[in-house]
Amino acid sequence: MQENRQAAMNRRKFLGAFGGASATAVAAAAVTLAPDEAQAYDPGKEETGTRYQETEHVKAFYRVNGYETLKK
Amino acid sequence: MARMKFLCDADRCIECNACVTACKNEHDVPWGINRRRVVTINDGKPGERSVSMACMHCTDAPCAAVCPVDCFYTTADAVVLHSKDLCIGCGYCFYACPFGAPQYPRVSNFGSRGKMDKCTFCAAGPEADSTEIEYAKYGANRLAEGKLPLCAEMCSTKSLLAGDGEIIAAIYKERVTQRGYGSGAWGWQTAYRETITV
Numbered sequence: 001m002q003e004n005r006q007a008a009m010n011r012r013k014f015l016g017a018f019g020g021a022s023a024t025a026v027a028a029a030a031v032t033l034a035p036d037e038a039q040a041y042d043p044g045k046e047e048t049g050t051r052y053q054e055t056e057h058v059k060a061f062y063r064v065n066g067y068e069t070l071k072k
Numbered sequence: 073m074a075r076m077k078f079l080c081d082a083d084r085c086i087e088c089n090a091c092v093t094a095c096k097n098e099h100d101v102p103w104g105i106n107r108r109r110v111v112t113i114n115d116g117k118p119g120e121r122s123v124s125m126a127c128m129h130c131t132d133a134p135c136a137a138v139c140p141v142d143c144f145y146t147t148a149d150a151v152v153l154h155s156k157d158l159c160i161g162c163g164y165c166f167y168a169c170p171f172g173a174p175q176y177p178r179v180s181n182f183g184s185r186g187k188m189d190k191c192t193f194c195a196a197g198p199e200a201d202s203t204e205i206e207y208a209k210y211g212a213n214r215l216a217e218g219k220l221p222l223c224a225e226m227c228s229t230k231s232l233l234a235g236d237g238e239i240i241a242a243i244y245k246e247r248v249t250q251r252g253y254g255s256g257a258w259g260w261q262t263a264y265r266e267t268i269t270v
Binding site for chain 1: 145233
């Protein structure tokens with residue numbers, strides 16, 4: 001009887017210690033995984049850089065569409 | 073730096089839908105998605121007016137503000153683009169957009185509606201320029217080729233303008249100065265009598 005009680009106490013100590021350690025681990029993980037401030041997607045300077053060029057093709061578009069302006 | 077803008081001269085639009093067709097063809101847009109649409113008000117009545125609508129590439133884009141995965145970004149040309157790799161197809165951008173620009177390849181609720189698709193101002197997406205993968209996801213990258221959006225270049229009545237905001241605004245301003253606007257425009261009173269006021 002005495003032995004059984006001793007075994008139960010040991011088990012409780014073990015579980016207590018294990019539980020305590022788990023809680024510490026969870027807290028540590030929570031600190032590590034704390035979400036950063038939300039940030040918009042940034043594909044990098046290369047892809048967000050300017051693509052528009054005022055080529056002859058583009059100038060022709062402006063010229064054709066603005067022919068009323070050119071009539072003057 | 074030039075800011076890319078669309079401007080539809082509603083006095084010139086004849087609802088021919090060439091812009092819609094050109095867009096679908098150039099980008100191989102699948103069935104069920106229209107990146108550009110022509111909206112007509114007062115259809116068949118005096119004062120009927122059509123306007124070609126697509127993503128207007130807002131300065132402070134509401135789609136980008138509500139996106140839960142932040143998949144939108146604005147380029148140096150002020151074109152609003154998005155990453156289909158990040159998009160979860162939640163549909164928030166569709167509800168936020170005042171122009172109804174975001175489209176989805178499938179019709180159903182969360183997730184299963186597919187990746188959002190919208191007008192890219194012919195500037196495609198975040199993949200390397202003019203590659204096969206970029207074309208498959210976002211369509212042609214005409215801006216990188218030194219061209220402008222095909223919808224505007226195809227417009228037979230020169231209604232749809234695209235390009236540097238300052239230049240197209242100057243072109244439109246000059247048109248209004250010369251011909252008037254709405255019922256004051258040339259031909260309106262001939263077509264709809266002198267009583268028309270729009």
